[in-house]
Amino acid sequence: MSSIESASSAVVSREAAVHPQWSSRLAFILAATGSAVGLGNIWKFPYITGENGGGAFVLVYLLCILVVGLPILAAEILLGRRSGCSPIKGMTLLARRDAVSLRWGWMAWVGFVAAFVLLSFYSVVGGWSLAYIGLAAQGFFSGADAATIGGLFGQLLEDPGALLLWHSVFMLLVVLITGSGVRAGMERSIKLLMPLLFVLLLVLVGYAAVRGNFAQALSFLFSPDFSKLSTEGVLTALGHAFFTLSTGICVMMAYGSYLPPQVNIARTVVTIGLLDTLVALLAGLAIFPLVFANGLEPGAGPGLIFVTLPLAFGQMTGGVLFGTLFFILLLVAAVTSAISMIEPVVEWLEDKGVSRMLGALMSGAMIWLLGVCTVLSFNVWADFHPLDFMARFEGKTLFDLFDFLVSNLALPIGGLAIALYAGWAMKPQTLRDGIGLGDGAVFTLFHFVLRFLSPAAVLVVFVYNLG
Numbered sequence: 482m483s484s485i486e487s488a489s490s491a492v493v494s495r496e497a498a499v500h501p502q503w504s505s506r507l508a509f510i511l512a513a514t515g516s517a518v519g520l521g522n523i524w525k526f527p528y529i530t531g532e533n534g535g536g537a538f539v540l541v542y543l544l545c546i547l548v549v550g551l552p553i554l555a556a557e558i559l560l561g562r563r564s565g566c567s568p569i570k571g572m573t574l575l576a577r578r579d580a581v582s583l584r585w586g587w588m589a590w591v592g593f594v595a596a597f598v599l600l601s602f603y604s605v606v607g608g609w610s611l612a613y614i615g616l617a618a619q620g621f622f623s624g625a626d627a628a629t630i631g632g633l634f635g636q637l638l639e640d641p642g643a644l645l646l647w648h649s650v651f652m653l654l655v656v657l658i659t660g661s662g663v664r665a666g667m668e669r670s671i672k673l674l675m676p677l678l679f680v681l682l683l684v685l686v687g688y689a690a691v692r693g694n695f696a697q698a699l700s701f702l703f704s705p706d707f708s709k710l711s712t713e714g715v716l717t718a719l720g721h722a723f724f725t726l727s728t729g730i731c732v733m734m735a736y737g738s739y740l741p742p743q744v745n746i747a748r749t750v751v752t753i754g755l756l757d758t759l760v761a762l763l764a765g766l767a768i769f770p771l772v773f774a775n776g777l778e779p780g781a782g783p784g785l786i787f788v789t790l791p792l793a794f795g796q797m798t799g800g801v802l803f804g805t806l807f808f809i810l811l812l813v814a815a816v817t818s819a820i821s822m823i824e825p826v827v828e829w830l831e832d833k834g835v836s837r838m839l840g841a842l843m844s845g846a847m848i849w850l851l852g853v854c855t856v857l858s859f860n861v862w863a864d865f866h867p868l869d870f871m872a873r874f875e876g877k878t879l880f881d882l883f884d885f886l887v888s889n890l891a892l893p894i895g896g897l898a899i900a901l902y903a904g905w906a907m908k909p910q911t912l913r914d915g916i917g918l919g920d921g922a923v924f925t926l927f928h929f930v931l932r933f934l935s936p937a938a939v940l941v942v943f944v945y946n947l948g
């Protein structure tokens with residue numbers, strides 16, 4: 482061991498001793514699944530699938546999860562666990578320990594900024610679920626037709642005051658939960674609420690199977706027609722694989738920093754990936770049968786679930802109860818993801834000696850402020866398209882641009898950096914010891930994927946999109 486390495490491992494173990502840790506593997510799985518399963522699965526996956534023509538997009542997305550997302554997620558968690566502190570401090574620490582250029586530290590800064598921007602618009606959409614809890618509970622959907630329900634969503638978007646209110650409430654929730662460090666309470670509620678969300682999604686799929694056009698939905702989702710998939714669609718699928726697994730922007734690195742050494746990362750990552758994919762596919766199976774049965778447009782965009790599901794709740798028995806419960810669970814899924822996005826920022830401030838609550842408040846306030854741009858982009862600034870001079874960004878609002886910046890650029894680029902760091906900068910022995918795949922053929926395959934396949938996939942998709 483070089484002197485640099487032994488000195489910094491001494492720092493690492495000293496830090497690990499004072500750094501809090503998850504109470505168990507289950508606790509980590511719950512928190513990480515809480516981060517992964519969110520609006521990305523239930524809100525975003527269906528609408529981008531609809532916009533990109535269905536089956537071929539789903540297939541590419543699943544491939545991206547398997548070949549790119551999961552290996553990088555495992556590597557990211559390992560980097561976090563090895564560093565034992567916030568990503569910004571941790572990446573420099575690791576670079577020193579692995580005796581490579583300290584410039585790798587920039588990777589964490591990219592993630593830091595991306596998580597900041599991501600939470601700013603995620604919170605606005607999280608606010609929509611808050612608004613919809615109220616609408617569902619008051620019976621607004623009962624017996625309403627598609628036009629009326631579509632109108633409700635339109636009204637919400639056109640009202641900056643309402644959007645701002647719900648965005649503020651959502652951010653406040655995130656700040657309070659993060660600041661008070663009530664993870665233990667969160668863990669307990671995730672244990673109960675996640676399975677409940679799952680059951681409710683199954684109920685909705687059952688309803689959609691009976692009342693919707695299930696056959697058409699199945700063929701839309703699972704028979705690939707590659708003529709409907711553009712190169713930008715492939716980039717969106719790749720970006721979404723990162724988005725849905727919460728990997729690429731050091732958020733899982735922050736969570737990994739609390740992970741006890743005995744937990745098997747590979748097995749944990751497979752569990753997270755399976756649960757996450759299942760929830761997204763169930764959401765698709767609940768939504769598209771209703772889209773087709775009601776003559777709605779699959780490519781309708783971000784409002785898709787806020788129009789189709791209320792239609793179902795409005796027609797089913799017990800719809801007020803189911804509808805209210807569904808939007809409460811959607812909110813929980815969104816909050817458990819949002820608290821992971823703010824974690825790298827808060828952990829960094831904590832490393833600098835700021836208290837958790839103050840750190841959460843300060844970062845929350847700045848993120849909230851940026852979120853106001855997203856709020857306005859749906860109404861007052863709807864015609865403000867700052868990048869109209871570039872053909873590819875023509876007509877894109879601030880919200881569209883923030884989403885593109887994070888989902889299609891920052892997440893894949895951050896993921897690429899993580900793959901390159903773990904595959905090339907780290908010693909294979911260190912990777913092997915940490916990842917939990919043994920030292921046989923499976924590890925060799927994993928190492929190959931991380932070194933060549935995942936980076937190549939990201940680069941090829943980028944080059945095609947630039948071309």
Ligand code: PFF
Pocket residue numbers: 516517518519520521522596599723724725726727728730732733818819821822
């Ligand atoms: N995975 C979350 C979702 O699917 O909603 C979103 C997310 C959380 C993305 C954390 C990125 C991240 F770092």
